Amino acid sequence: MSLPIPSRRRHRRAVVVCLLVAGPTLLLGSSRGHAEQISDKISGKQHQRDQVGGLIGQLQGQIAVLHTREGQLRAVIARLDGQVVAQQQAVSAAQAALAKLGADLVAAQQRLQEARDRLAVDRQILARQVVAIYKLGTNSAINDLLSSENFGQFWQRYINLRRIAGGEHDVVDIVHHEADAVDALVADIAG
Numbered sequence: 001m002s003l004p005i006p007s008r009r010r011h012r013r014a015v016v017v018c019l020l021v022a023g024p025t026l027l028l029g030s031s032r033g034h035a036e037q038i039s040d041k042i043s044g045k046q047h048q049r050d051q052v053g054g055l056i057g058q059l060q061g062q063i064a065v066l067h068t069r070e071g072q073l074r075a076v077i078a079r080l081d082g083q084v085v086a087q088q089q090a091v092s093a094a095q096a097a098l099a100k101l102g103a104d105l106v107a108a109q110q111r112l113q114e115a116r117d118r119l120a121v122d123r124q125i126l127a128r129q130v131v132a133i134y135k136l137g138t139n140s141a142i143n144d145l146l147s148s149e150n151f152g153q154f155w156q157r158y159i160n161l162r163r164i165a166g167g168e169h170d171v172v173d174i175v176h177h178e179a180d181a182v183d184a185l186v187a188d189i190a191g
Helices: 004-136 141-147 151-190
Strands: none
Touching: 004 151
């Protein structure tokens, strides 16, 4: 029976040797597969990192473009704000000018009414004086000289007639002057 034992031992030795030889080979083979998987994962992650880096670069470029646009838009907004302020000032100035024109128009209308009232009064005075002259009748210097008792009375009548005629001319001139002033005022208001 001594034979089977060594054969068993041999068998055991052979199995141990096989295991010792096959174990590292199996371990190496499985670790190679595992290393390849890890290497593939690392490559995949590096590829993803590169893609994310490229995406970040694109986004940073877009952000830079948007910052430039933002600056341009802020400049446009500032320019428009300036234009709005200028327009508001122009509108305020126009409103002030319009208010002044309105006040000037009211004052001109008052002056026109006052001039019309003076003209009406002067026309009434002129009409009364014309009636008074008409009532005196037609007098000539020769008629006054012949109807006067003396030269002093003649001279006094002559002076009185000259005063009336001068007063009449003055009133006529005043009426014409005021009528011209009213016409000029009407033209100024209309113009």
